[in-house]
Amino acid sequence: xxxxxxxxxxxxxxxxxxxxxxxxxxxxxxxxxxxxxxxxxxxxxxxxxxxxxxxxxxxxxxxxxxxxxxxxxxxxxxxxxxxxxxxxxxxxxxxxxxxxxxxxxxxxxxxxxxxxxxxxxxxxxxxxxxxxxxxxxxxxxxxxxxxxxxxxxxxxxxxxxxxxxxxxxxxxxxxxxxxxxxxxxxxxxxxxxxxxxxxxxxxxxxxxxxxxxxxxxxxxxxxxxxxxxxxxxxxxxxxxxxxxxxxxxxxxxxxxxxxxxxxxxxxxxxxxxxxxxxxxxxxxxxxxxxxxxxxxxxxxxxxxxxxxxxxxxxxxxxxxxxxxxxxxxxxxxxxxxxxxxxxxxxxxxxxxxxxxxxxxxxxxxxxxxxxxxxxxxxxxxxxxxxxxxxxxxxxxxxxxxxxxxxxxxxxxxxxxxxxxxxxxxxx
Numbered sequence: 001x002x003x004x005x006x007x008x009x010x011x012x013x014x015x016x017x018x019x020x021x022x023x024x025x026x027x028x029x030x031x032x033x034x035x036x037x038x039x040x041x042x043x044x045x046x047x048x049x050x051x052x053x054x055x056x057x058x059x060x061x062x063x064x065x066x067x068x069x070x071x072x073x074x075x076x077x078x079x080x081x082x083x084x085x086x087x088x089x090x091x092x093x094x095x096x097x098x099x100x101x102x103x104x105x106x107x108x109x110x111x112x113x114x115x116x117x118x119x120x121x122x123x124x125x126x127x128x129x130x131x132x133x134x135x136x137x138x139x140x141x142x143x144x145x146x147x148x149x150x151x152x153x154x155x156x157x158x159x160x161x162x163x164x165x166x167x168x169x170x171x172x173x174x175x176x177x178x179x180x181x182x183x184x185x186x187x188x189x190x191x192x193x194x195x196x197x198x199x200x201x202x203x204x205x206x207x208x209x210x211x212x213x214x215x216x217x218x219x220x221x222x223x224x225x226x227x228x229x230x231x232x233x234x235x236x237x238x239x240x241x242x243x244x245x246x247x248x249x250x251x252x253x254x255x256x257x258x259x260x261x262x263x264x265x266x267x268x269x270x271x272x273x274x275x276x277x278x279x280x281x282x283x284x285x286x287x288x289x290x291x292x293x294x295x296x297x298x299x300x301x302x303x304x305x306x307x308x309x310x311x312x313x314x315x316x317x318x319x320x321x322x323x324x325x326x327x328x329x330x331x332x333x334x335x336x337x338x339x340x341x342x343x344x345x346x347x348x349x350x351x352x353x354x355x356x357x358x359x360x361x362x363x364x365x366x367x368x369x370x371x372x373x374x375x376x377x378x379x380x381x382x383x384x385x386x387x388x389x390x391x392x393x394x395x396x397x398x399x400x401x402x403x404x405x406x407x408x409x410x411x412x413x414x415x416x417x418x419x420x421x422x423x424x425x426x427x
Contacts, residue, residue: 042370168183234259258305302412371426388411
């Protein structure tokens with residue numbers, strides 16, 4: 001199941017073409033020049049807009065304040081007053097806009113005007129690379145039901161515990177505010193402290209117990225295992241559009257993408273509690289206790305393929321600190337799994353369709369330089385139980401040799417939290 005991801009590195013240049021569209025408007029000319037300067041230093045589109053707007057306001061105030069229209073003079077005056085009283089940049093803009101809008105019957109907000117220029121001016125292309133480390137903690141389930149999603153017969157609960165991932169990503173601005181990217185996360189350890197519990201319900205219909213348990217749904221067999229994650233990865237191809245909100249210090253991002261996640265475990269069987277049985281059924285109840293001594297009895301993997309839609313709200317607290325709050329959803333998850341019981345010479349291959357996927361997260365970014373940032377992220381991903389078909393293959397046993405299909409009797413689920421730290425470089 002090894003997969004190799006070849007990431008295409010797209011090289012782009014930064015270009016600034018003089019335009020005569022706004023030759024008579026000094027603010028527009030200033031904005032294009034200052035924005036291009038900011039982009040050459042690695043600023044994103046939204047950051048370049050903010051920096052260019054601030055620079056041109058300062059230039060106009062120092063060199064051409066007498067030529068400003070009434071609204072601009074009012075805006076700069078009221079904004080400066082608010083700043084001297086300790087208001088943040090965002091609050092100063094809001095206060096100045098509100099006061100001047102009351103004095104004039106129109107809105108000539110500098111940020112909105114900058115967006116108009118952005119829509120007409122030629123833009124540069126931005127490339128952003130990110131590298132980081134993250135830790136996953138969660139759980140995956142594999143279940144077997146009577147055909148047709150009847151009563152539960154078996155359940156294996158696999159831990160994802162302290163699994164470290166190396167995270168790599170690259171995004172590229174193809175046109176203004178539209179980005180395409182690819183990311184890859186791959187396990188760099190096998191986790192630590194992971195456990196697996198294997199539980200069976202084999203006596204539901206038993207009538208030969210003398211202690212009154214017949215007809216109940218109590219488990220009959222349970223074993224405990226230590227586990228390692230043999231392999232894990234996530235690969236993600238995505239496109240997003242960034243909508244710049246002209247009257248606030250925030251943006252909206254609309255995402256569409258496709259990701260594949262994969263986990264594989266190896267067990268080391270420890271203790272067990274079983275119920276005695278013969279060819280006629282159960283003859284005891286949790287009466288057999290013992291240990292496997294740490295041998296490997298089960299190999300298991302899960303793979304999910306997820307087309308998804310998402311939306312993010314990006315809040316810019318100041319020129320350095322940004323928070324990205326995101327959600328994503330899919331109603332068309334495809335999955336597959338393989339369970340290989342080495343001691344029983346049994347292999348079960350499951351397939352699933354039409355599953356759900358949910359993701360919610362927050363990503364904090366702190367800029368240390370104009371084109372370098374440190375990022376911290378926390379998100380939760382859940383794929384609730386999906387029902388599918390199980391294909392059973394018995395290998396090399398004369399009595400049980402052969403195969404059969406268990407229709408609507410297999411189930412799978414997976415969920416985990418991800419906590420990470422990364423660094424990004426834009427150019």
